[in-house]
Amino acid sequence: MPRNLIDITDLSVEEINQLIATAEDIIANPVKYQDACAHKQLATLFFEPSTRTRLSFESAMLALGGSTLGFSEASSSSTAKGETVGDTIHTVSCYADIIAMRHPKEGAPYAASQFSEVPIINAGDGGHNHPTQTLTDLLTIHREKGRLNNFTIGFCGDLKFGRTVHSLVNALSRYDHINFVLISPTELKLPRYVKEEALKKKGIPYTQTTDLESVIPQLDILYMTRVQKERFFNEEDYLRLKDSYILTPEKLENAKADLSILHPLPRVNEITVAVDKDPRAAYWRQVKNGKYIRMALILKLLGIQV
Amino acid sequence: MPRNLIDITDLSVEEINQLIATAEDIIANPVKYQDACAHKQLATLFFEPSTRTRLSFESAMLALGGSTLGFSEASSSSTAKGETVGDTIHTVSCYADIIAMRHPKEGAPYAASQFSEVPIINAGDGGHNHPTQTLTDLLTIHREKGRLNNFTIGFCGDLKFGRTVHSLVNALSRYDHINFVLISPTELKLPRYVKEEALKKKGIPYTQTTDLESVIPQLDILYMTRVQKERFFNEEDYLRLKDSYILTPEKLENAKADLSILHPLPRVNEITVAVDKDPRAAYWRQVKNGKYIRMALILKLLGIQV
Amino acid sequence: MPRNLIDITDLSVEEINQLIATAEDIIANPVKYQDACAHKQLATLFFEPSTRTRLSFESAMLALGGSTLGFSEASSSSTAKGETVGDTIHTVSCYADIIAMRHPKEGAPYAASQFSEVPIINAGDGGHNHPTQTLTDLLTIHREKGRLNNFTIGFCGDLKFGRTVHSLVNALSRYDHINFVLISPTELKLPRYVKEEALKKKGIPYTQTTDLESVIPQLDILYMTRVQKERFFNEEDYLRLKDSYILTPEKLENAKADLSILHPLPRVNEITVAVDKDPRAAYWRQVKNGKYIRMALILKLLGIQV
Numbered sequence: 001m002p003r004n005l006i007d008i009t010d011l012s013v014e015e016i017n018q019l020i021a022t023a024e025d026i027i028a029n030p031v032k033y034q035d036a037c038a039h040k041q042l043a044t045l046f047f048e049p050s051t052r053t054r055l056s057f058e059s060a061m062l063a064l065g066g067s068t069l070g071f072s073e074a075s076s077s078s079t080a081k082g083e084t085v086g087d088t089i090h091t092v093s094c095y096a097d098i099i100a101m102r103h104p105k106e107g108a109p110y111a112a113s114q115f116s117e118v119p120i121i122n123a124g125d126g127g128h129n130h131p132t133q134t135l136t137d138l139l140t141i142h143r144e145k146g147r148l149n150n151f152t153i154g155f156c157g158d159l160k161f162g163r164t165v166h167s168l169v170n171a172l173s174r175y176d177h178i179n180f181v182l183i184s185p186t187e188l189k190l191p192r193y194v195k196e197e198a199l200k201k202k203g204i205p206y207t208q209t210t211d212l213e214s215v216i217p218q219l220d221i222l223y224m225t226r227v228q229k230e231r232f233f234n235e236e237d238y239l240r241l242k243d244s245y246i247l248t249p250e251k252l253e254n255a256k257a258d259l260s261i262l263h264p265l266p267r268v269n270e271i272t273v274a275v276d277k278d279p280r281a282a283y284w285r286q287v288k289n290g291k292y293i294r295m296a297l298i299l300k301l302l303g304i305q306v
Numbered sequence: 307m308p309r310n311l312i313d314i315t316d317l318s319v320e321e322i323n324q325l326i327a328t329a330e331d332i333i334a335n336p337v338k339y340q341d342a343c344a345h346k347q348l349a350t351l352f353f354e355p356s357t358r359t360r361l362s363f364e365s366a367m368l369a370l371g372g373s374t375l376g377f378s379e380a381s382s383s384s385t386a387k388g389e390t391v392g393d394t395i396h397t398v399s400c401y402a403d404i405i406a407m408r409h410p411k412e413g414a415p416y417a418a419s420q421f422s423e424v425p426i427i428n429a430g431d432g433g434h435n436h437p438t439q440t441l442t443d444l445l446t447i448h449r450e451k452g453r454l455n456n457f458t459i460g461f462c463g464d465l466k467f468g469r470t471v472h473s474l475v476n477a478l479s480r481y482d483h484i485n486f487v488l489i490s491p492t493e494l495k496l497p498r499y500v501k502e503e504a505l506k507k508k509g510i511p512y513t514q515t516t517d518l519e520s521v522i523p524q525l526d527i528l529y530m531t532r533v534q535k536e537r538f539f540n541e542e543d544y545l546r547l548k549d550s551y552i553l554t555p556e557k558l559e560n561a562k563a564d565l566s567i568l569h570p571l572p573r574v575n576e577i578t579v580a581v582d583k584d585p586r587a588a589y590w591r592q593v594k595n596g597k598y599i600r601m602a603l604i605l606k607l608l609g610i611q612v
Numbered sequence: 613m614p615r616n617l618i619d620i621t622d623l624s625v626e627e628i629n630q631l632i633a634t635a636e637d638i639i640a641n642p643v644k645y646q647d648a649c650a651h652k653q654l655a656t657l658f659f660e661p662s663t664r665t666r667l668s669f670e671s672a673m674l675a676l677g678g679s680t681l682g683f684s685e686a687s688s689s690s691t692a693k694g695e696t697v698g699d700t701i702h703t704v705s706c707y708a709d710i711i712a713m714r715h716p717k718e719g720a721p722y723a724a725s726q727f728s729e730v731p732i733i734n735a736g737d738g739g740h741n742h743p744t745q746t747l748t749d750l751l752t753i754h755r756e757k758g759r760l761n762n763f764t765i766g767f768c769g770d771l772k773f774g775r776t777v778h779s780l781v782n783a784l785s786r787y788d789h790i791n792f793v794l795i796s797p798t799e800l801k802l803p804r805y806v807k808e809e810a811l812k813k814k815g816i817p818y819t820q821t822t823d824l825e826s827v828i829p830q831l832d833i834l835y836m837t838r839v840q841k842e843r844f845f846n847e848e849d850y851l852r853l854k855d856s857y858i859l860t861p862e863k864l865e866n867a868k869a870d871l872s873i874l875h876p877l878p879r880v881n882e883i884t885v886a887v888d889k890d891p892r893a894a895y896w897r898q899v900k901n902g903k904y905i906r907m908a909l910i911l912k913l914l915g916i917q918v
Contacts, residue, residue, distance in 0.1 A: 034651050039340050041368050043361070051683055052703055055655070058681040059707035062653050069364040071357055071378065072683065083572035086579075091358055091571065094593040095365035265703065266695035273698075287706040345646050347674050349667070375670040377663055377684065389878035392885075397664055397877065400899040401671035 003301055004113045004120045008131040008167050013174050015300075019135060020142050022296035023289070027143075030063070036299060036306050037066030043096035044070035045089070046123070047103040052265065053123050053132075056287075057100045060294035069096065086115040093117040098302055119301040127163050132297065133264055134167040136290040141221060143289060144260035144282050148172075152179040156212055157225035157245050157270060159183075159190040164264045165225060166194050173198040180206035181215050185241045188231060212244060217254045222247075224263045226270050247271045252278060262286055309607055310419045310426045314437040314473050319480050321606075325441060326448050328602035329595070333449075336369070342605060342612050343372030349402035350376035351395070352429070353409040358571065359429050359438075362593075363406045366600035375402065392421040399423040404608055425607040433469050438603065439570055440473040442596040447527060449595060450566035450588050454478075458485040458524055463531035463551050463576060465489075465496040470570045471531060472500050479504040486512035487521050491547045494537060518550060523560045528553075530569045532576050553577045558584060568592055615913055616725045616732045620743040620779055625786050627912075631747060632754050634908035635901070639755075642675070648911060648918050649678030655708035656682035657701070658735070659715040664877065665735050665744075668899075669712045672906035681708065698727040705729040710914055731913040739775050744909065745876055746779040748902040753833060755901060756872035756894050760784075764791040764830055769837035769857050769882060771795075771802040776876045777837060778806050785810040792818035793827050797853045800843060824856060829866045834859075836875045838882050859883045864890060874898055 004010065011019070026033050042061040044054050049072055058068045070092075085103070089112040092099060100121040101109050106128035113120040124130040142148055153172065155165050159182055169190070172178050180199060182190050189208065199206050209215055216222070227245050232238040246269060247261070263271060263283040275281050299306065311317065317325070332339050348367040350360050355378055364374045376398075391409070395418040398405060406427040407415050412434035419426040430436040448454055459478065461471050465488055475496070478484050486505060488496050495514065505512050515521055522528070533551050538544040552575060553567070569577060569589040581587050605612065617623065623631070638645050654673040656666050661684055670680045682704075697715070701724040704711060711728060713721050714735040721734035721741075736742040754760050765784065767777050771794055781802070784790050792811060794802050801820065811818050821827055828834070839857050844850040858881060859873070875883060875895040887893050911918065 039369075039371075041365060049687070051700070055681055055683075055704060055707055059653060062679045062681065063651075065651075067368040067373070067679070068681070069361055069368065069374070071361075073687075075355070075379075082574045087572060088357070090590060091593050092361060094590060095361055095597055266699060268694045284702060284706060287703050291707055345675075345677075347671060373674040373679070375667055375674065375680070377667075381661070381685075388880045393878060394663070396896060397899050398667060400896060401667055401903055 004116075004122075005131050005297065005301065006110045006113060006120070006122045007129050008134045008171050010131070016135070016138060016171070017148075019293060019296045019300060020139050022299065023139050023292040024143070026292050026295050033064055033295065033299075033306055035065035036304055037061060037064035037302065040064075040066040040098070040302060041096040042066055042068050042298065043092045043099045044068060044072075044123070045092060045099055045101045046070070046072050047074040047085070047101070047108070049073045050102055050124060053102065056290045057121075057123060057294055060291050061298060063291065064295055064298060066298075085112055089120070090115040090117070098298060121297065121301065127161065129167065130163060131167065132290070132294055133164050134171050135293045135297065136286060137164070137168045137223070137262060137264070138171060139289045139293045140262055140282060140286040141260070143285070145220065149176040149178060151220040152181060152218055153221040153223060154181040154183055154212075154215060154219040155190070155223045155225070156183040156247075157227045158188045158231055159225070160188040161228075161231060162225045165190070165223065168223065169194060170198045173202055173204055178204070180204065181219065182206060182208045183210070183212050183215060183245075185210060185227070185237070185245075187233065187237065188227065210244075213251055213254070216251060217256065219259055220256065221260050221262060222255070224261065224267075224271055226268055245270060247275055249274050249278065252280065255280070310428075311437050311603060311607065312416045312419060312426070312428045313435050314440045314477055316437070322441070322444060322477070323454075325599060325602045325606060326445050326454075328605065329445050329598040330449070332598050332601050339370055339601065339605075339612055341371035342610055343367060343370035343608065346370075346372040346404070346608060347402040348372055348374050348604065349398045349405045350374060350378075350429070351398060351405055351407045352376065352378050353380040353391070353407070353414070355379045356408055356430060359408065362596045363427075363429060363600055366597050367604060369597065370601055370604060372604075391418055395419075395426070396421040396423070404604060427603065427607065433467065435473065436469060437473070438596070438600055439470050440477050441599045441603065442592060443470070443474045443529070443568060443570070444477060445595045445599045446568055446588060446592040447566070449591070451526065455482040455484060457526035458487060459527040459529060460487040460489055460518075460521060460525040461496070461529045461531070462489040462518055462553075463533045464494045464537055465531070466494040467534075467537060468531045471496070471529065474529065475500060476504045479508055479510055484510070486510065487525065488512060488514045489516070489518050489521060489551075491516060491533070491543070491551075493539065493543065494533065516550075518553075519557055519560070522557060523562065525565055526562065527566045527568065528561070530567065530573075530577055532574055551576060553581055555580050555584065558586065561586070616734075617743050617909060617913065618722045618725060618732070618734045619741050620746045620783050622743070628747070628750060628783070629760075631905060631908045631912060632751050634911065635751050635904040636755070638904050638907050645676055645907065645911075645918055647677035648916055649673060649676035649914065652676075652678040652710070652914060653708040654678055654680050654910065655704045655711045656680060656684075656735070657704060657711055657713045658682065658684050659686040659697070659713070659720070661685045662714055662736060665714065668902045669733075669735060669906055672903050673910060675903070676907055676910060678910075697724055701732070702727040702729070710910060733909065733913065739773065741779065742775060743779070744902070744906055745776050746783050747905045747909065748898060749776070749780050749835070749874060749876070750783060751901045751905045752874055752894060752898040753872070755897070757832065761788040761790060763832035764793060765833040765835060766793040766795055766824075766827060766831040767802070767835045767837070768795040768824055768859075769839045770800045770843055771837070772800040773840075773843055774837045777802070777835065780835065781806060782810045785814055785816055790816065792816065793831065794818060794820045795822070795824050795827060795857075797822060797839070797849070797857075799845065799849065800839065822856075824859075825863055825866070828863060829868065831871055832868065833872045833874065834867070836873065836879075836883055838880055857882060859887055861886050861890065864892065867892070
């Protein structure tokens, strides 16, 4: 049975730390890794489009000297001919050495992994899991702060539906001395079950607020997310709130000098382009980290030691 | 003039045997072949989508150390701008070293081959030819049985419209001492012209039946195909017949211990998933063989000796 | 700031000559270049489909030993999720080493280049620029004639809307002793601003005519383009004119023995297939040159010396 990555909790803290260490070594010594996956093939099976994630996986595999094949949307796949997703995955697992799979249905990658002869990486399943985004976020915090503990992190925006937030809160709850500041409209608060499981049960301190500006001075990390209009019950609420969650150079004036601003991207307008030039804007470095952590993950799942 | 593979009869029995021998050597010694096509490019030009076939070709080329480029559906191609298929193929043949082409129109790959400066492989043209599937089937029989003669093979399902069946019956009619058992609804019998050309003229024995269960005990190989509802004249006939052509563990109880079950895939429901675990289910091994025989074919058409 | 190629005028005549020299060396010594871009990645970001151009870029990068990733139409891209083109390009520039970008909007590649961390090549922006086509044309003239001066070149067809014509006229106006013959329906004459800027201001001689047959004997090069029906004000004019701009073996009877016929392709019917066999037909050689000049360009923008 191959080792898969379906949910971030498939990995122990030790395994995550090891992946981060590998990624850091890749960043420091890229040449050492450039042929590590020679003669290996990664299939990217995207049953729904996600250019960003797909290209990150492909670039990661190519940077390891491997090659890629696959499809970028379901219409091109055999599924259109009535084949089950399980059979499609089984077939591709007869060709490729490892599979990164994205699917609009929650649980599809887990189900598919039962039919695969090679490791499966969940590259996003509906609103459910997206574990390589969480790994990317963890690597970014580690690189920005030099550690995965002892800091105050603010999550801002849509904390109700944002799966990357839920997953990162869960992942960080396994590290020590982290203060969580949850910043969102009342309608989009972090769900009770996430707070209960990840924070309360473990006695981890957190505060909730609707006001970004009042808490920004205390943050070491600010994790921004999109506030989607369609999440609001009425347009009035949306119009009232949307501007307070747009990050601008002005709002950053009272922030710490070593704040790190993260965003899973794509953004629509929740961080103005003017912020990009601020050295505290870490989200483009985060994009690059996404490639490096995926390189580390591919190596691990293929059992390749460099 | 490059050597193409448009129709399985473009190859002599000797050439087929040689391809099978090469594929067997690739399976035994993959490392020996892993750079055989270094610096060579395969273009996969799929004017209609077929993920399974496209990925099999791409994986084959990558496993030979070559690279791939192309398109997976016609909307992306220049043909949408009014260019002829001949000009599209001619253009791509100025870039790549070999082309695998799929097209919804019968004869398109042959026509295209007249404009190409490099070898063309027909990766399926409508309901007409799909020679690499036939090669896959032959390699699978060879690997399962250790020979391409002296056995009884049953073809079950839609024998009227299934092009893979026609092509495999034709190909096997060139080998010795093969018994053909044709199992299908009356409405979906093997066409008279196939029987006449491939079997009767050569005095090859065959039996026809509508009843899978009565003949299954005598088979060495069972080649299953899909029975598509839309092939029937009325739904009543379809409902009456469809279950008798679904392969289940129960139906296999009276089969030989060394039966080999093949299926060109994709399947819808004509083999239940429970059969997959039976060691006699050879169709996933068949998928892998599809990659190996395509590797052998690419080497042959490029004139590369390993 | 990386060096980009957005407009053909981004390159000096010296730089163009150097690219042509590199392309000629690649043609003469392909093996010397086959690993020049090992471990480098080219992203082909096609916000509108163009199979010909995309595959030419990909084949070029693969022939240099590099690898490719990307998308072939906008529906697969993050832009569909509301991301700006600038953010999409910035993201991909975090993964790849160089980007070839096509976009339906004029100016999009220039705008995108402001957000990229790596070199951007404009692979066509609407009816605006397509500098690698112009480089292809220049290399072809150089290979066919052995020089980029001292000849008479005829441009035939739609000279009003054909961007490749405008760009090539501009580029050639920087070389010496070239005679321009402009052959088109009155409705589709070369725009005044192109004539003014490229020819009149520099005192370069040119003649205008509606009659291809009368001028064909004096041409060293004939650059054909498509005459699109939708460019005419009324169908009557179209029907009256269209046949006079279709190149046939008959029309070539009075042409020079060393005429070179170019066409940017795809063609619809403006050159009959019978002309393809004429040794003066240079457009398939031109297709190959498109690959070689793109190889030279990729090397230059990546700063790789072979």
